[in-house]
Amino acid sequence: MFAKRLIVPSSHAQKPTCISSRSILRLALLGISVLPSSDSIFVPRRQFFQKALSMTSNRGIYFGGYQQPVHEQVLEKRSKADRNHVVVQVYAVSINPVDAKGVIGDKLATHWTRARRFAHNCMIKNTRVGFDFAGKVVESPYGHSQAEDLSEGTIVYGTMPPLQGSFAEYIRVPCHQLAKAPCSASIEEIACLPLVGLTAWQALSPCIKPEQSNVLVVGGSGGTGHVAIQMAKALGAKTVTTICSTRNVDFVKKCGATDVIDYQTEDDVIAALQRRVDEPFDIIFDTITSGDPNDAIYNYPQRIQQATNPPILTPEYFYQRLGGKWTDWIRAGLARPGIFPHSWLWSDPRERLFWIKFPKSSVALQELTKIVDSGQLRVHVQKIYPEMTVDTVQQAMDDLLSRRVQGKIAIRVIPQQQQ
Ligand SMILES: NC(=O)c1ccc[n+]([C@@H]2O[C@H](COP(=O)([O-])OP(=O)(O)OC[C@H]3O[C@@H](n4cnc5c(N)ncnc54)[C@H](OP(=O)(O)O)[C@@H]3O)[C@@H](O)[C@H]2O)c1
Numbered sequence: 001m002f003a004k005r006l007i008v009p010s011s012h013a014q015k016p017t018c019i020s021s022r023s024i025l026r027l028a029l030l031g032i033s034v035l036p037s038s039d040s041i042f043v044p045r046r047q048f049f050q051k052a053l054s055m056t057s058n059r060g061i062y063f064g065g066y067q068q069p070v071h072e073q074v075l076e077k078r079s080k081a082d083r084n085h086v087v088v089q090v091y092a093v094s095i096n097p098v099d100a101k102g103v104i105g106d107k108l109a110t111h112w113t114r115a116r117r118f119a120h121n122c123m124i125k126n127t128r129v130g131f132d133f134a135g136k137v138v139e140s141p142y143g144h145s146q147a148e149d150l151s152e153g154t155i156v157y158g159t160m161p162p163l164q165g166s167f168a169e170y171i172r173v174p175c176h177q178l179a180k181a182p183c184s185a186s187i188e189e190i191a192c193l194p195l196v197g198l199t200a201w202q203a204l205s206p207c208i209k210p211e212q213s214n215v216l217v218v219g220g221s222g223g224t225g226h227v228a229i230q231m232a233k234a235l236g237a238k239t240v241t242t243i244c245s246t247r248n249v250d251f252v253k254k255c256g257a258t259d260v261i262d263y264q265t266e267d268d269v270i271a272a273l274q275r276r277v278d279e280p281f282d283i284i285f286d287t288i289t290s291g292d293p294n295d296a297i298y299n300y301p302q303r304i305q306q307a308t309n310p311p312i313l314t315p316e317y318f319y320q321r322l323g324g325k326w327t328d329w330i331r332a333g334l335a336r337p338g339i340f341p342h343s344w345l346w347s348d349p350r351e352r353l354f355w356i357k358f359p360k361s362s363v364a365l366q367e368l369t370k371i372v373d374s375g376q377l378r379v380h381v382q383k384i385y386p387e388m389t390v391d392t393v394q395q396a397m398d399d400l401l402s403r404r405v406q407g408k409i410a411i412r413v414i415p416q417q418q419q
Pocket of ligand 1: 098105199218219220222223224244246287288290298321353354355400403404
Protein backbone atom coordinates (compact mmCIF):
# COMPACT_ATOMS: atom_id res chain seq x y z
CA MET A 1 0.00 0.00 0.00
CA PHE A 2 1.23 3.47 -0.80
CA ALA A 3 0.60 6.36 1.50
CA LYS A 4 -0.89 9.45 -0.11
CA ARG A 5 0.86 12.77 0.25
CA LEU A 6 -1.53 15.50 1.26
CA ILE A 7 -0.27 19.01 0.48
CA VAL A 8 -2.01 21.67 2.51
CA PRO A 9 -2.25 24.90 0.46
CA SER A 10 -0.18 27.75 1.78
CA SER A 11 -3.30 29.84 2.49
CA HIS A 12 -4.30 27.15 4.99
CA ALA A 13 -0.82 26.97 6.37
CA GLN A 14 -1.27 30.52 7.63
CA LYS A 15 -4.27 29.34 9.67
CA PRO A 16 -3.15 26.45 11.82
CA THR A 17 -6.56 26.26 13.46
CA CYS A 18 -7.98 24.72 10.25
CA ILE A 19 -6.47 21.37 11.13
CA SER A 20 -6.26 20.54 14.81
CA SER A 21 -3.14 18.91 16.18
CA ARG A 22 -5.22 15.87 17.08
CA SER A 23 -6.39 15.41 13.49
CA ILE A 24 -2.81 15.85 12.24
CA LEU A 25 -1.71 13.14 14.64
CA ARG A 26 -4.51 10.91 13.46
CA LEU A 27 -3.55 11.52 9.82
CA ALA A 28 0.11 10.91 10.62
CA LEU A 29 -0.77 7.64 12.30
CA LEU A 30 -2.67 6.66 9.19
CA GLY A 31 0.51 7.20 7.26
CA ILE A 32 -0.63 10.35 5.51
CA SER A 33 1.94 13.12 5.61
CA VAL A 34 0.65 16.62 6.18
CA LEU A 35 3.16 19.08 4.77
CA PRO A 36 2.25 22.73 4.45
CA SER A 37 3.61 23.97 1.14
CA SER A 38 5.23 27.11 2.53
CA ASP A 39 7.25 28.00 5.60
CA SER A 40 4.90 28.87 8.41
CA ILE A 41 4.44 28.53 12.11
CA PHE A 42 3.91 24.84 11.27
CA VAL A 43 7.62 24.37 10.60
CA PRO A 44 8.66 22.84 13.96
CA ARG A 45 5.60 20.61 13.86
CA ARG A 46 6.26 19.67 10.24
CA GLN A 47 9.77 18.58 11.14
CA PHE A 48 8.37 16.60 14.06
CA PHE A 49 5.88 14.76 11.88
CA GLN A 50 8.39 14.23 9.07
CA LYS A 51 10.70 12.64 11.61
CA ALA A 52 7.92 10.52 13.09
CA LEU A 53 6.91 9.38 9.62
CA SER A 54 10.46 8.70 8.47
CA MET A 55 10.82 6.10 11.23
CA THR A 56 8.54 3.82 9.25
CA SER A 57 7.97 5.35 5.81
CA ASN A 58 10.25 5.44 2.79
CA ARG A 59 10.07 8.13 0.12
CA GLY A 60 11.39 7.23 -3.31
CA ILE A 61 11.36 8.31 -6.96
CA TYR A 62 9.75 5.93 -9.46
CA PHE A 63 9.56 5.68 -13.24
CA GLY A 64 6.30 6.71 -14.89
CA GLY A 65 4.86 5.11 -18.02
CA TYR A 66 6.62 5.20 -21.39
CA GLN A 67 8.01 8.70 -22.07
CA GLN A 68 6.23 10.03 -18.96
CA PRO A 69 7.88 11.87 -16.10
CA VAL A 70 9.03 10.21 -12.88
CA HIS A 71 6.85 10.40 -9.77
CA GLU A 72 7.22 10.14 -6.01
CA GLN A 73 5.82 7.38 -3.83
CA VAL A 74 5.95 7.03 -0.06
CA LEU A 75 5.94 3.43 1.06
CA GLU A 76 4.50 2.80 4.51
CA LYS A 77 7.05 0.19 5.46
CA ARG A 78 10.77 -0.26 5.01
CA SER A 79 12.43 -3.55 4.20
CA LYS A 80 14.46 -5.28 6.90
CA ALA A 81 18.04 -6.52 6.87
CA ASP A 82 18.70 -10.26 6.73
CA ARG A 83 21.86 -12.33 6.58
CA ASN A 84 22.54 -11.27 2.95
CA HIS A 85 21.25 -7.70 2.99
CA VAL A 86 21.83 -4.50 4.92
CA VAL A 87 19.53 -1.50 5.16
CA VAL A 88 21.22 1.75 4.17
CA GLN A 89 20.00 5.27 4.90
CA VAL A 90 20.82 7.02 1.64
CA TYR A 91 22.68 10.33 1.95
CA ALA A 92 23.29 11.00 -1.76
CA VAL A 93 22.72 9.34 -5.12
CA SER A 94 24.04 9.94 -8.61
CA ILE A 95 22.36 9.71 -11.94
CA ASN A 96 23.66 7.77 -14.95
CA PRO A 97 22.64 7.77 -18.62
CA VAL A 98 21.02 4.36 -18.09
CA ASP A 99 18.57 5.99 -15.62
CA ALA A 100 17.90 8.92 -17.94
CA LYS A 101 17.29 6.53 -20.85
CA GLY A 102 14.71 4.57 -18.84
CA VAL A 103 17.02 1.55 -18.26
CA ILE A 104 16.16 -0.03 -21.62
CA GLY A 105 18.29 2.57 -23.41
CA ASP A 106 19.58 1.33 -26.76
CA LYS A 107 19.01 -2.36 -25.90
CA LEU A 108 15.93 -2.06 -28.14
CA ALA A 109 16.27 -0.10 -31.40
CA THR A 110 15.08 3.51 -30.99
CA HIS A 111 12.58 3.26 -33.86
CA TRP A 112 10.80 0.21 -32.38
CA THR A 113 8.37 2.48 -30.61
CA ARG A 114 5.71 -0.16 -29.88
CA ALA A 115 8.18 -2.70 -28.54
CA ARG A 116 9.84 -0.03 -26.41
CA ARG A 117 6.50 1.15 -25.02
CA PHE A 118 5.46 -2.45 -24.26
CA ALA A 119 8.79 -3.32 -22.60
CA HIS A 120 8.82 -0.08 -20.58
CA ASN A 121 5.25 -0.45 -19.34
CA CYS A 122 5.74 -4.14 -18.46
CA MET A 123 9.17 -3.93 -16.83
CA ILE A 124 10.17 -0.38 -15.91
CA LYS A 125 6.98 1.55 -15.06
CA ASN A 126 6.56 1.99 -11.29
CA THR A 127 10.00 0.59 -10.50
CA ARG A 128 12.35 2.79 -8.50
CA VAL A 129 14.92 4.93 -10.34
CA GLY A 130 18.67 4.69 -9.84
CA PHE A 131 21.69 2.49 -9.30
CA ASP A 132 24.33 4.49 -7.41
CA PHE A 133 24.15 5.48 -3.75
CA ALA A 134 26.23 6.49 -0.72
CA GLY A 135 24.92 6.40 2.82
CA LYS A 136 25.03 4.88 6.28
CA VAL A 137 24.26 1.28 7.27
CA VAL A 138 21.38 1.48 9.74
CA GLU A 139 20.51 -2.21 9.97
CA SER A 140 23.02 -4.98 9.47
CA PRO A 141 23.30 -8.71 10.15
CA TYR A 142 26.60 -7.81 11.83
CA GLY A 143 25.00 -5.34 14.27
CA HIS A 144 27.58 -2.92 15.66
CA SER A 145 30.54 -5.34 15.44
CA GLN A 146 33.61 -3.18 14.94
CA ALA A 147 35.33 -6.05 13.11
CA GLU A 148 32.93 -5.92 10.16
CA ASP A 149 33.04 -3.46 7.27
CA LEU A 150 29.25 -3.51 6.96
CA SER A 151 28.32 -3.00 10.60
CA GLU A 152 25.73 -0.41 11.63
CA GLY A 153 26.98 3.16 11.40
CA THR A 154 29.49 2.47 8.57
CA ILE A 155 29.46 4.83 5.59
CA VAL A 156 29.12 2.67 2.47
CA TYR A 157 28.57 3.02 -1.26
CA GLY A 158 27.53 0.73 -4.07
CA THR A 159 24.85 -0.09 -6.59
CA MET A 160 21.32 -1.45 -6.35
CA PRO A 161 20.38 -4.43 -8.56
CA PRO A 162 18.57 -3.36 -11.76
CA LEU A 163 14.98 -2.15 -11.19
CA GLN A 164 15.30 -2.09 -7.40
CA GLY A 165 16.35 1.56 -7.46
CA SER A 166 18.62 3.59 -5.19
CA PHE A 167 16.57 6.83 -5.27
CA ALA A 168 14.95 6.40 -1.86
CA GLU A 169 15.52 7.39 1.75
CA TYR A 170 16.21 3.78 2.77
CA ILE A 171 17.31 0.89 0.58
CA ARG A 172 17.91 -2.80 1.21
CA VAL A 173 21.18 -3.68 -0.50
CA PRO A 174 22.73 -7.11 -1.17
CA CYS A 175 25.96 -7.33 0.86
CA HIS A 176 27.88 -8.32 -2.29
CA GLN A 177 27.04 -5.00 -4.00
CA LEU A 178 28.45 -2.48 -1.54
CA ALA A 179 31.66 -1.65 0.30
CA LYS A 180 33.03 0.69 2.90
CA ALA A 181 33.30 4.17 1.35
CA PRO A 182 36.59 5.98 0.75
CA CYS A 183 37.35 8.38 3.59
CA SER A 184 39.10 11.02 1.45
CA ALA A 185 36.11 12.05 -0.69
CA SER A 186 32.87 13.96 -0.12
CA ILE A 187 29.61 12.04 0.12
CA GLU A 188 28.52 13.37 -3.29
CA GLU A 189 31.79 12.25 -4.91
CA ILE A 190 31.37 8.83 -3.32
CA ALA A 191 27.77 8.56 -4.57
CA CYS A 192 28.96 9.33 -8.10
CA LEU A 193 31.60 6.63 -8.18
CA PRO A 194 30.02 3.14 -8.17
CA LEU A 195 28.65 2.63 -11.70
CA VAL A 196 31.30 4.58 -13.59
CA GLY A 197 34.09 3.28 -11.35
CA LEU A 198 33.00 -0.34 -11.78
CA THR A 199 32.69 0.16 -15.55
CA ALA A 200 36.24 1.51 -15.81
CA TRP A 201 37.63 -1.11 -13.42
CA GLN A 202 35.91 -4.11 -15.05
CA ALA A 203 36.74 -2.97 -18.58
CA LEU A 204 40.33 -1.87 -18.04
CA SER A 205 41.90 -3.83 -15.19
CA PRO A 206 41.93 -7.20 -17.02
CA CYS A 207 43.70 -5.82 -20.10
CA ILE A 208 46.07 -2.99 -19.08
CA LYS A 209 49.71 -4.03 -18.88
CA PRO A 210 51.65 -1.67 -16.60
CA GLU A 211 54.28 0.46 -18.39
CA GLN A 212 53.29 -1.08 -21.75
CA SER A 213 49.68 -0.30 -22.68
CA ASN A 214 48.80 2.74 -24.75
CA VAL A 215 45.15 3.58 -24.13
CA LEU A 216 42.71 5.69 -26.16
CA VAL A 217 39.60 6.93 -24.32
CA VAL A 218 36.98 8.12 -26.81
CA GLY A 219 34.94 10.75 -24.93
CA GLY A 220 37.15 11.44 -21.91
CA SER A 221 35.12 14.22 -20.26
CA GLY A 222 31.91 12.42 -19.32
CA GLY A 223 31.10 10.30 -16.28
CA THR A 224 32.77 7.09 -17.45
CA GLY A 225 35.42 8.83 -19.58
CA HIS A 226 37.07 10.99 -16.89
CA VAL A 227 37.13 8.05 -14.47
CA ALA A 228 38.55 5.77 -17.20
CA ILE A 229 41.45 8.17 -17.84
CA GLN A 230 42.37 8.20 -14.13
CA MET A 231 41.83 4.45 -13.81
CA ALA A 232 44.08 3.72 -16.81
CA LYS A 233 46.81 5.85 -15.21
CA ALA A 234 46.29 4.21 -11.81
CA LEU A 235 46.60 0.77 -13.45
CA GLY A 236 49.95 1.81 -14.93
CA ALA A 237 49.12 2.57 -18.58
CA LYS A 238 52.08 4.04 -20.43
CA THR A 239 50.01 6.72 -22.20
CA VAL A 240 46.35 7.75 -22.16
CA THR A 241 45.08 9.75 -25.14
CA THR A 242 41.54 11.08 -25.27
CA ILE A 243 39.09 12.77 -27.64
CA CYS A 244 36.89 15.63 -26.33
CA SER A 245 35.61 19.11 -27.20
CA THR A 246 37.55 22.38 -26.75
CA ARG A 247 35.92 23.35 -23.44
CA ASN A 248 37.00 20.05 -21.85
CA VAL A 249 40.65 19.96 -22.95
CA ASP A 250 42.04 21.37 -19.68
CA PHE A 251 39.70 19.20 -17.65
CA VAL A 252 40.86 15.91 -19.24
CA LYS A 253 44.48 16.99 -18.92
CA LYS A 254 43.89 17.51 -15.17
CA CYS A 255 42.47 13.97 -15.08
CA GLY A 256 45.84 12.74 -16.39
CA ALA A 257 45.45 12.49 -20.17
CA THR A 258 48.88 12.50 -21.84
CA ASP A 259 47.53 13.73 -25.18
CA VAL A 260 44.19 15.26 -26.14
CA ILE A 261 42.51 15.43 -29.55
CA ASP A 262 39.99 18.28 -29.71
CA TYR A 263 37.23 17.10 -32.05
CA GLN A 264 36.00 20.67 -32.54
CA THR A 265 39.24 22.21 -33.79
CA GLU A 266 40.52 19.19 -35.74
CA ASP A 267 38.97 18.78 -39.20
CA ASP A 268 39.58 15.06 -39.08
CA VAL A 269 40.00 13.39 -35.69
CA ILE A 270 41.43 10.22 -37.21
CA ALA A 271 44.04 12.13 -39.23
CA ALA A 272 44.97 14.01 -36.05
CA LEU A 273 45.45 10.70 -34.23
CA GLN A 274 47.59 9.40 -37.11
CA ARG A 275 49.70 12.55 -37.02
CA ARG A 276 50.12 12.87 -33.29
CA VAL A 277 50.40 9.35 -31.92
CA ASP A 278 53.93 7.92 -31.61
CA GLU A 279 52.94 4.41 -30.58
CA PRO A 280 49.75 2.66 -31.74
CA PHE A 281 47.01 1.96 -29.20
CA ASP A 282 46.55 -1.43 -27.55
CA ILE A 283 43.30 -0.60 -25.79
CA ILE A 284 40.40 1.60 -26.89
CA PHE A 285 37.67 2.50 -24.42
CA ASP A 286 34.82 4.12 -26.35
CA THR A 287 32.16 5.87 -24.20
CA ILE A 288 30.44 7.59 -27.14
CA THR A 289 29.30 4.90 -29.55
CA SER A 290 25.77 3.70 -28.85
CA GLY A 291 22.71 2.38 -30.69
CA ASP A 292 21.21 5.88 -30.51
CA PRO A 293 21.55 7.37 -34.03
CA ASN A 294 22.70 10.70 -32.47
CA ASP A 295 25.81 8.99 -31.04
CA ALA A 296 26.23 6.48 -33.86
CA ILE A 297 26.85 9.25 -36.44
CA TYR A 298 30.41 9.67 -35.16
CA ASN A 299 31.09 6.06 -36.15
CA TYR A 300 34.31 5.96 -34.11
CA PRO A 301 34.76 2.13 -34.14
CA GLN A 302 34.82 1.82 -37.91
CA ARG A 303 36.88 4.96 -38.49
CA ILE A 304 39.50 4.11 -35.90
CA GLN A 305 39.85 0.46 -36.91
CA GLN A 306 39.98 1.25 -40.63
CA ALA A 307 42.74 3.85 -40.33
CA THR A 308 45.65 2.04 -41.92
CA ASN A 309 48.10 4.51 -43.32
CA PRO A 310 49.68 4.64 -40.77
CA PRO A 311 47.60 2.35 -38.50
CA ILE A 312 46.75 3.74 -35.07
CA LEU A 313 46.12 0.34 -33.50
CA THR A 314 48.46 -2.54 -32.71
CA PRO A 315 47.57 -5.84 -34.49
CA GLU A 316 46.24 -7.32 -31.24
CA TYR A 317 44.30 -4.25 -30.08
CA PHE A 318 41.19 -4.53 -27.91
CA TYR A 319 38.29 -2.14 -28.69
CA GLN A 320 35.64 -1.94 -25.98
CA ARG A 321 32.60 0.28 -26.48
CA LEU A 322 29.86 1.01 -23.96
CA GLY A 323 26.93 0.92 -26.36
CA GLY A 324 25.81 -0.46 -29.69
CA LYS A 325 22.99 -2.01 -31.70
CA TRP A 326 20.42 -4.26 -29.98
CA THR A 327 22.06 -7.31 -31.56
CA ASP A 328 25.31 -6.36 -29.81
CA TRP A 329 23.48 -6.22 -26.48
CA ILE A 330 22.18 -9.76 -27.10
CA ARG A 331 25.72 -10.92 -27.81
CA ALA A 332 27.05 -9.13 -24.73
CA GLY A 333 24.24 -10.63 -22.66
CA LEU A 334 25.08 -14.14 -23.85
CA ALA A 335 28.75 -13.53 -23.10
CA ARG A 336 28.05 -12.43 -19.51
CA PRO A 337 27.61 -15.83 -17.83
CA GLY A 338 30.80 -16.98 -19.58
CA ILE A 339 29.11 -20.04 -21.15
CA PHE A 340 29.69 -19.03 -24.77
CA PRO A 341 33.26 -18.30 -25.91
CA HIS A 342 33.66 -14.75 -27.23
CA SER A 343 34.84 -16.10 -30.58
CA TRP A 344 31.37 -17.67 -31.11
CA LEU A 345 29.62 -14.39 -30.44
CA TRP A 346 31.74 -11.68 -32.06
CA SER A 347 32.92 -11.90 -35.66
CA ASP A 348 36.08 -9.98 -34.70
CA PRO A 349 37.04 -10.83 -31.10
CA ARG A 350 39.10 -7.62 -30.93
CA GLU A 351 35.98 -5.44 -30.77
CA ARG A 352 33.04 -5.91 -28.43
CA LEU A 353 30.37 -4.22 -26.39
CA PHE A 354 31.21 -4.14 -22.69
CA TRP A 355 28.33 -4.73 -20.23
CA ILE A 356 28.87 -3.95 -16.53
CA LYS A 357 28.27 -6.70 -13.95
CA PHE A 358 26.78 -5.75 -10.58
CA PRO A 359 26.64 -9.08 -8.68
CA LYS A 360 29.66 -9.68 -6.44
CA SER A 361 31.02 -6.20 -7.18
CA SER A 362 31.97 -5.51 -3.55
CA VAL A 363 35.55 -6.69 -4.12
CA ALA A 364 35.96 -4.28 -7.04
CA LEU A 365 34.39 -1.49 -4.94
CA GLN A 366 37.00 -2.18 -2.23
CA GLU A 367 39.69 -1.75 -4.91
CA LEU A 368 38.08 1.54 -5.97
CA THR A 369 38.12 2.69 -2.34
CA LYS A 370 41.88 2.01 -2.19
CA ILE A 371 42.52 3.86 -5.46
CA VAL A 372 40.52 6.89 -4.27
CA ASP A 373 42.19 6.94 -0.86
CA SER A 374 45.62 6.70 -2.49
CA GLY A 375 44.83 9.96 -4.29
CA GLN A 376 44.83 8.46 -7.81
CA LEU A 377 41.12 8.88 -8.55
CA ARG A 378 38.79 11.78 -7.90
CA VAL A 379 35.27 11.97 -9.30
CA HIS A 380 34.41 15.38 -10.69
CA VAL A 381 30.88 16.39 -9.68
CA GLN A 382 29.68 19.06 -12.08
CA LYS A 383 26.42 19.73 -10.27
CA ILE A 384 24.84 18.78 -6.94
CA TYR A 385 21.07 19.00 -6.63
CA PRO A 386 20.40 19.81 -2.96
CA GLU A 387 17.17 17.77 -2.68
CA MET A 388 15.74 14.61 -4.22
CA THR A 389 12.40 15.62 -5.67
CA VAL A 390 10.49 14.75 -8.82
CA ASP A 391 11.65 18.03 -10.36
CA THR A 392 15.35 17.69 -9.52
CA VAL A 393 15.50 14.06 -10.71
CA GLN A 394 13.74 14.98 -13.96
CA GLN A 395 16.08 17.95 -14.41
CA ALA A 396 19.15 15.76 -13.77
CA MET A 397 17.87 13.28 -16.38
CA ASP A 398 17.47 16.07 -18.92
CA ASP A 399 21.02 17.29 -18.12
CA LEU A 400 22.40 13.85 -18.91
CA LEU A 401 20.36 13.41 -22.07
CA SER A 402 21.99 16.58 -23.39
CA ARG A 403 25.28 14.57 -23.50
CA ARG A 404 27.21 17.66 -22.40
CA VAL A 405 27.85 16.87 -18.72
CA GLN A 406 31.45 17.22 -17.54
CA GLY A 407 32.00 14.44 -14.99
CA LYS A 408 28.95 13.55 -12.94
CA ILE A 409 25.73 14.83 -11.38
CA ALA A 410 24.80 14.08 -7.74
CA ILE A 411 21.54 14.50 -5.84
CA ARG A 412 21.35 14.86 -2.05
CA VAL A 413 18.71 12.71 -0.41
CA ILE A 414 19.07 14.12 3.10
CA PRO A 415 20.56 17.54 3.95
CA GLN A 416 24.19 17.59 5.07
CA GLN A 417 23.34 18.72 8.62
CA GLN A 418 21.24 15.58 9.18
CA GLN A 419 24.11 13.22 8.25
N1 LIG B 1 27.71 -0.96 -21.32
C1 LIG B 1 27.80 -0.59 -20.04
O1 LIG B 1 27.91 -1.43 -19.14
C2 LIG B 1 27.82 0.87 -19.72
C3 LIG B 1 28.28 1.32 -18.48
C4 LIG B 1 28.34 2.70 -18.23
C5 LIG B 1 27.90 3.60 -19.21
N2 LIG B 1 27.42 3.12 -20.39
C6 LIG B 1 27.02 4.03 -21.48
O2 LIG B 1 28.18 4.79 -21.82
C7 LIG B 1 27.80 6.03 -22.35
C8 LIG B 1 28.59 7.12 -21.67
O3 LIG B 1 28.24 7.22 -20.31
P1 LIG B 1 28.72 8.49 -19.48
O4 LIG B 1 28.20 8.34 -18.10
O5 LIG B 1 30.17 8.67 -19.66
O6 LIG B 1 27.94 9.63 -20.28
P2 LIG B 1 27.97 11.20 -20.08
O7 LIG B 1 28.62 11.53 -18.79
O8 LIG B 1 26.59 11.69 -20.31
O9 LIG B 1 28.89 11.70 -21.31
C9 LIG B 1 28.84 13.07 -21.60
C10 LIG B 1 30.16 13.45 -22.20
O10 LIG B 1 30.27 12.90 -23.51
C11 LIG B 1 31.06 13.78 -24.27
N3 LIG B 1 30.78 13.65 -25.70
C12 LIG B 1 29.57 13.73 -26.30
N4 LIG B 1 29.72 13.54 -27.63
C13 LIG B 1 31.05 13.35 -27.86
C14 LIG B 1 31.83 13.09 -29.02
N5 LIG B 1 31.29 13.00 -30.23
N6 LIG B 1 33.17 12.91 -28.89
C15 LIG B 1 33.77 12.99 -27.69
N7 LIG B 1 33.07 13.25 -26.55
C16 LIG B 1 31.74 13.43 -26.63
C17 LIG B 1 30.67 15.15 -23.77
O11 LIG B 1 31.81 15.99 -23.88
P3 LIG B 1 31.86 17.20 -24.91
O12 LIG B 1 30.85 18.18 -24.41
O13 LIG B 1 33.29 17.61 -24.76
O14 LIG B 1 31.53 16.65 -26.25
C18 LIG B 1 30.31 14.94 -22.30
O15 LIG B 1 31.32 15.37 -21.41
C19 LIG B 1 26.27 6.13 -22.14
O16 LIG B 1 25.65 5.83 -23.36
C20 LIG B 1 25.98 5.05 -21.11
O17 LIG B 1 24.67 4.57 -21.22
C21 LIG B 1 27.37 1.78 -20.66
